Amino acid sequence: MPFEGAKMLLENMTIMAKSPTEFNDPYDCDLELLDFSSALKDRTRKSIPDFNSKLSTSENHRKIDLESLTDDKVIEIYKNYAFPNFAKTIGVSCFSEKGDNSLMWSHYTRSHKGVCIGFDLTKLYFSLRDLKKDQLALIQVKYTDTFKSLDYFEDYNASIYHWISTKSDIWSYEEEVRILFQT
Template sequence: MKLYKHGVINENLLTSLKEKNHWMSKPENFNDPYEFQFKKVSNEELDEMEIDQDFIDNNPDVTDPMLLKKMVLKEYQNQIQNFGVTCFTENNRNMLMWAHYSNNHTGICLGFDVGANPKEHGYIKVRYAEEYPEINLSSIWNAEGLMKILTTKSIDWENEQEWRRINEDGNQLHPYGSNLVEVIFGCRATIENIEKVKAILAGQNIGFFQIVIESDNFNLGIKKI
């Protein structure tokens, strides 16, 4: 299976290609303010929540149990905002994604071989829903629950067929999770940018392609270059 990552051809991308890494952004930098949310927790639900003793010991001046529980939730929200996320798609011919994420078709789309089981390489499929995910207050730091928050988006985005890789340290560069095997240039990519990318990746087992405008339909064609 291959997953694809759109990008703009600039100095940052060229350096990333040389060093084989991705920029993983913190949630605050994403274009959808509805992401990385969870359902509001009622006071009744909070009342049933048990607080870890270490958290109590680290906040000796706070004696109100309800306030302590709200502080736990706040810390949870803050922790979510520190994660780094980078995004991929199953579909390399989505016209809207080429326009939005590859600089109006002047950019690039990188194809990675993620094998038969992408989860083994740290790729998590995005879940599309009409409601925010719920958190389990009995195991608030459970990894599965955190991943659900980090990989749930509004159903309005489901056409993107998105997958994600996640790291605890956001706004940093992190190594590829799998091999780069394919590079697709937008139909408006310049010869100069194409040659820059090909020079960086020369001698590697990578296929180079370009999107072409079809003569009689709105489909995105692809040709080998």
């Protein structure tokens, strides 16, 4: 990391967690890894009245009219609004299993001018887990040259794990491990 970031980490005893929607690789945590096509109107029929009832008077324009809702519109709502809003509640801290890769130093330390801080990720994870309980996951990134999407509604946990852990094999030199936080 850049020297300033390392200094702040050590002084404040904090680590940085970034939203997966803000990663530097636009294909990392790509929404195409999630399949929302089973988000049919019938599946969401019970949740729409609940959603509408929570809106304030000033938000009436956001109410969803169940009768005019099509399956395609439901899929669009999940893909373009509901899931991106959920994604903002996730923070990810990224680590490498290697500290001596020249490409990593050039990408993440302002052209070899920063520092590398080593962590025992197992100890770090369990100490953070004591603070966050069930809102934390330790994830080994999987690198691939072919991407498949998982059904978000069939297995929510597996699809989120897949979304967070799948990355193009051109990044395999990073040997990345992530800690996922949910706020």
